[in-house]
Amino acid sequence: MAKQVKTIGVLTSGGDAPGMNAAIRAVVRTAIQKGLNVKGIMRGYAGLLQEEIIDMNSRSVSDIIHRGGTILYTARSMEFVTPEGQKKGAEICSKHGINGLIVIGGDGSFRGAGKLAALGINTIGVPGTIDLDIACTDYSIGFDTAVNTAMEAIDKVRDTSTSHERCSIIEVMGRNAGYIALWCGIANGAEDILLPERYDGDEQQLINRIIDNRKRGKKHNIIINAEGIGHSTSMARRIEAATGVETRATILGYMQRGGMPTCKDRVYASIMGAKAAELLYEGKSNRIVAYKNGEYVDFDIQEALQMKKDIPEDQFEISKMLSR
Ligand code: ADP
Ligand code: F6P
Numbered sequence: 280m281a282k283q284v285k286t287i288g289v290l291t292s293g294g295d296a297p298g299m300n301a302a303i304r305a306v307v308r309t310a311i312q313k314g315l316n317v318k319g320i321m322r323g324y325a326g327l328l329q330e331e332i333i334d335m336n337s338r339s340v341s342d343i344i345h346r347g348g349t350i351l352y353t354a355r356s357m358e359f360v361t362p363e364g365q366k367k368g369a370e371i372c373s374k375h376g377i378n379g380l381i382v383i384g385g386d387g388s389f390r391g392a393g394k395l396a397a398l399g400i401n402t403i404g405v406p407g408t409i410d411l412d413i414a415c416t417d418y419s420i421g422f423d424t425a426v427n428t429a430m431e432a433i434d435k436v437r438d439t440s441t442s443h444e445r446c447s448i449i450e451v452m453g454r455n456a457g458y459i460a461l462w463c464g465i466a467n468g469a470e471d472i473l474l475p476e477r478y479d480g481d482e483q484q485l486i487n488r489i490i491d492n493r494k495r496g497k498k499h500n501i502i503i504n505a506e507g508i509g510h511s512t513s514m515a516r517r518i519e520a521a522t523g524v525e526t527r528a529t530i531l532g533y534m535q536r537g538g539m540p541t542c543k544d545r546v547y548a549s550i551m552g553a554k555a556a557e558l559l560y561e562g563k564s565n566r567i568v569a570y571k572n573g574e575y576v577d578f579d580i581q582e583a584l585q586m587k588k589d590i591p592e593d594q595f596e597i598s599k600m601l602s603r
Pocket of ligand 1: 292293294324325354355356357359360361384385386387388389390391392394408
C-alpha cells in the first residue's frame, strides 16, 4: 500500500538553473493545498547533512517566480555520495518528520534521490539543469533561459566580429553535452558548431572551412564551441596562425546560468513542480517528472538513469547546410 506522506522536503542540487524558484513555488503551494507540511532544505544534500531545514508556507515563495537562481541555494556534497552520508541524510529526514522529498537538479542529484528512496524516504526528481542532458526528458528547467541569454550575447559578439572581419570562437556551457551549443549555433547562424558528441578534433577541417568562407565573401566566422571541448583560447591562437584571419575567443561562462527565467522556463517549472508534489501526495516514490513527446510523464529513477539520448543528427545537418 502507498505510504501516506505528511511532511515533504524540497531541495535544489547541482548547478542552479533559472526557473528553479518557479519549481520550488509550485512544489510548496501544491503540497500545502493538498494538506501537506513543507520544509525547505537549504544547500542541497550538503545542507541536508548539516540539518539546514526551514519551515515553508505559501508566503515563503511569494515574489520568486520571476527570479533566477534558487532561494534554497544549491551545493555539491561528496559526503552524500557515500552510503554513510545517504544513511545520515535519510535519518535526518526522519528526525524532522520528512517522509517525502522533492529533488530539483540533474542526473547526479537523481542518483542521490534514488538512494534516499531506497532508504524509505519517498523521493521525486524534477529536471533542473541548463545542460538539457537528462536522457528521460525532452526539457529541463533553465535550458530556455540559458540559450536565450547566450543567443543575445553571441549576437553582440557577432556585431564586433563583423566590423573587424574576424573569426570568433564563442564557448558556451553544457558540461559534456552539446545542446546549448547546437541551439545557439542554429539561432545565431554560426558558421561552425563544435559538439562534444561529434567533434573529432580535426582542426585542419575547421581551418579549411574558414579559408573557404573568406573566399566566398563571408565577413565574420562564428564558431560555437561547447564547454565539453573547451580550449577556445588556444584554438583561437592556432586558427589565427593558420588562416591569417584575426581570431578571438569569448567564453560566456556563468552569465548563462543566471537571470530572469523565460516564460517557457517558468511554465515548465511550475507544471513539473506541481506534478512532483502530486506524485508524493499519491504515495509515489523513486520517480522523475519528465516532459516527453509533448506530454508530462514520470519515470522510475533507475530506469531513467539508464536511458540514453543524443544530439538530433538531422538538426546538426541542417545547421551545417544553413551556415554555407
Ligand atoms: P547534477 O545534479 O546537476 O547532475 P552533480 O552531478 O554535481 O549535479 O550532483 C549533485 C549532487 O548529487 C552531488 O554533489 C552529490 O551530493 C549527489 N550525487 C551525485 N552522484 C551521486 C551518487 N552516485 N550517489 C549519491 N549522490 C550523488
Ligand atoms: O550543469 C550546469 C553547469 O553550468 C554546466 O554547464 C557546467 O559544466 C557546470 O555546471 C559548472 O559547474 P560549477 O558551477 O561547479 O562550476
